[in-house]
Amino acid sequence: MRARPALLASLVLAGCASQEGLQKHSAPADPLQLKASQSLARLPVNPDAWPSEQWWKALGDPQLDALITEALAGSPSIRLARARVNRAVALAEAAGAPLYPQVSADFQSSRQRLSENFIYPRPLGGAYVWQNNLQVNFSYEFDFWGKNRAALDAALGQQKAAEADAQGATLVLSSAIALAYVQLVRASDQLDVARDLLAQRERQLALVHERLAAGLDSQIELKQAETAPHESRQRIAQLEETADLARNQIAALLGQGPDRGLAIERPKPGAITTLTLPSQLPVDLLGRRPDIMASRWRVEAAAKDAEVARAEFYPNINLLAFIGFQAITWTHFIDAGSFYPGIGPAIHLPIFDGGRLRGNLGAKYADYDAAAEQYNQALADALRDVADQVVAWRSIERQDAEVTAALATAQAAYDLSLARYRAGLANYLTVLVTQFQLTAQRALAAELRARRLEAAIGLAKALGGGYTGRT
Numbered sequence: 001m002r003a004r005p006a007l008l009a010s011l012v013l014a015g016c017a018s019q020e021g022l023q024k025h026s027a028p029a030d031p032l033q034l035k036a037s038q039s040l041a042r043l044p045v046n047p048d049a050w051p052s053e054q055w056w057k058a059l060g061d062p063q064l065d066a067l068i069t070e071a072l073a074g075s076p077s078i079r080l081a082r083a084r085v086n087r088a089v090a091l092a093e094a095a096g097a098p099l100y101p102q103v104s105a106d107f108q109s110s111r112q113r114l115s116e117n118f119i120y121p122r123p124l125g126g127a128y129v130w131q132n133n134l135q136v137n138f139s140y141e142f143d144f145w146g147k148n149r150a151a152l153d154a155a156l157g158q159q160k161a162a163e164a165d166a167q168g169a170t171l172v173l174s175s176a177i178a179l180a181y182v183q184l185v186r187a188s189d190q191l192d193v194a195r196d197l198l199a200q201r202e203r204q205l206a207l208v209h210e211r212l213a214a215g216l217d218s219q220i221e222l223k224q225a226e227t228a229p230h231e232s233r234q235r236i237a238q239l240e241e242t243a244d245l246a247r248n249q250i251a252a253l254l255g256q257g258p259d260r261g262l263a264i265e266r267p268k269p270g271a272i273t274t275l276t277l278p279s280q281l282p283v284d285l286l287g288r289r290p291d292i293m294a295s296r297w298r299v300e301a302a303a304k305d306a307e308v309a310r311a312e313f314y315p316n317i318n319l320l321a322f323i324g325f326q327a328i329t330w331t332h333f334i335d336a337g338s339f340y341p342g343i344g345p346a347i348h349l350p351i352f353d354g355g356r357l358r359g360n361l362g363a364k365y366a367d368y369d370a371a372a373e374q375y376n377q378a379l380a381d382a383l384r385d386v387a388d389q390v391v392a393w394r395s396i397e398r399q400d401a402e403v404t405a406a407l408a409t410a411q412a413a414y415d416l417s418l419a420r421y422r423a424g425l426a427n428y429l430t431v432l433v434t435q436f437q438l439t440a441q442r443a444l445a446a447e448l449r450a451r452r453l454e455a456a457i458g459l460a461k462a463l464g465g466g467y468t469g470r471t
Contacts (some may be wrong), residue, residue, distance in 0.1 A: 019313060022358065024306070024365050026372035028299055029379060031282045039387045040277055042394045049276040050288060053466035056178050059453065060270030064181050067250060067264070068174045075255045081162075081169035088155075088162035095155035098148040101140045108133045114328070124328065132333050135324030142319070147311035150304045157301030161294040164469055168290035171465040173253060175457055180249045182453045185267045187243035189446035194239055197439050198232035204431065205229060207422070221428040228432070271449075272456045275393050278463065282383050288464035289382050295375035302368040309361040316348040385462035392455045396448055403445050410438040 052058075056068055072078060109132045116126040143149055208225040211217040247261030254260060278284065286292055321343040327333040350357060414434040420426035 019310065019358070019361060022361050022365060024368050024372075026369040026376075028296065028372050029376040031286060031379060034282055034380060034383055036282055036383050036387060040281055040390055042390050043275055043277045045279050046276040047279045049278040051460040051463050051466045053468075055460040055466050056174060056457075058460075059178070059272070059456070061181075061268055063265060063267065064178065064269065067181070067254065068177050071173055071177055071254045072170060075173055075253065077169055077173055077255075078166075081166040085159070085162045085166050088159040092152070092155035092159045096152045098141055099143065099152065101138060104137045106133070106135045106137065129328045130330050131328050132330065133324065133326045134333075135322050135326075138319075138321040140319045142317045144317065145311035145314045147308050147316075150307035150311065154301045154304035154308065157297045157304060161297035161301065164290045164294035164297060164467075167467050167469065168294060171290060171461060171467065174465065175461040177250060177253050178457045179454060180246050180253065181267055181269075182450050182457065183246040184243055184250070184264070185269060185453060186447065186450035187239050187246060188266050189449060190443060191236065191239045191243070193439060193442045193446060194232055194235045196442075197435075198229055198236065200435065201225070201228040201232055204418075208428065216424055217428065224428060224432065269453060272452050275389075275456060275459055277386070277390070281386065282379070285382055285386070285464070286379070287469055288467055289378075290464065290467045290469065292375070292378050292382055293467075293469045295371070295378045299368070299371045299375050302364070302371040306361065306364040306368050309357075309364040312357050312360065313350060315350075318346040318348075320344055320346050382462065386459065389455050389459040389462055392451065392458070396451050396455060399444075400448050400452075403441060403448060407438075407441040407445055410434065410441045414438040 054065075057065055109130060111128060111130055113128050114120045114124050114126065116122075118125065141148065205225040205228070208217055208221050212219075212222055244261075247264050248258045249261075250264060251258050251261035286296070321341075323339070323341045325334050325338045326340055327335070327338040332338055414431075414437070417426055417430045417434040421428060421431045
């Protein structure tokens with residue numbers, strides 16, 4: 001009897017396959033190691049500058065508010081993200097089941113002839129009888145090595161990652177609609193410039209006709225003046241195409257057909273005059289970006305999956321029990337003599353598996369390394385996103401100051417050249433040159449307005465769009 005503990009210990013040791021040489025090689029990065037203070041110092045700092053949950057309302061366009069609200073309520077991409085969350089919740093529920101006792105019941109009944117040459121004596125042998133069996137089974141796995149607990153934690157980590165992904169899908173969709181809306185803003189503003197230019201060129205053509213009749217211009221000036229309106233109409237058609245494509249894109253993001261886009265009116269967003277950054281970047285960015293939070297939860301889940309694989313190297317001990325009734329007739333089926341209980345342990349010892357356990361653990365460690373590096377890259381990309389918007393905004397501010405001055409100069413030059421042309425003191429080429437300069441500056445001013453909106457949207461997205469998930 002004394003030899004049994006020693007024998008059991010030796011079996012346990014024999015059952016523990018070697019884990020030598022298997023380990024993790026990566027780790028989540030410390031955000032403080034990612035230097036960004038100088039790059040982000042180009043914008044003023046405000047501790048409360050994090051975007052609100054409905055960040056797009058800062059653009060001041062009720063139509064955009066309604067479009068994003070409609071999309072978040074019925075877009076297929078949002079429903080897909082919610083379905084993935086529901087799946088993760090169900091898998092987490094299933095993963096937690098092994099932590100609790102399992103009870104099941106079985107009942108079997110069959111009519112059969114018993115063999116005359118088996119264990120049954122006459123009159124049972126050779127007779128047709130009912131064979132009945134009712135059994136209630138009980139099992140419980142002792143989680144000595146934490147395998148089942150780790151499996152549940154891994155599933156919960158995947159659930160939290162799916163929930164963060166769902167918030168990320170909301171941010172991606174709302175920002176995609178806002179950016180498509182800015183495309184419509186850009187096309188609308190550029191259409192204003194193109195239509196004003198067409199009106200100017202049509203007036204100039206009438207003026208050239210008057211001067212030609214008076215003998216002050218030649219056919220050369222006339223042909224130049226006749227060509228210009230065609231160029232403007234071609235530009236208008238191009239911009240109308242851009243506007244229609246933007247409407248189609250918005251309709252698709254809403255999960256609707258292109259006819260939905262036809263109801264979108266000309267955008268009227270407010271002016272964005274300044275941007276500020278929240279303090280405590282990049283540390284606080286961890287809890288504000290849904291993609292980073294999802295990556296971090298996947299790192300935690302991968303670590304728990306590795307714990308499950310490591311626990312497979314150790315003995316698995318279950319307690320099994322059953323009670324039931326068994327009889328070959330209905331008459332005595334529930335008699336005390338037909339009652340049969342049983343109880344006992346079940347022990348599984350991994351002794352030789354051809355490297356299956358080592359391969360599985362090595363794969364889980366590799367999954368952890370991949371998840372950690374994806375998290376590290378997501379963190380670096382997040383900081384780059386913020387820095388990109390800062391660079392864009394500072395560049396827009398510098399360009400805007402120059403365009404404002406250039407636009408005033410170009411307008412004055414065009415007005416002067418047109419007046420001199422009317423008076424016969426300048427040729428038509430001078431009018432065309434100054435008109436081209438004026439149009440270019442007006443188009444650039446409209447482009448900078450759109451880029452300001454894009455930078456504001458980009459910064460809101462880069463800062464997590466109002467997401468407040470915490471570790």
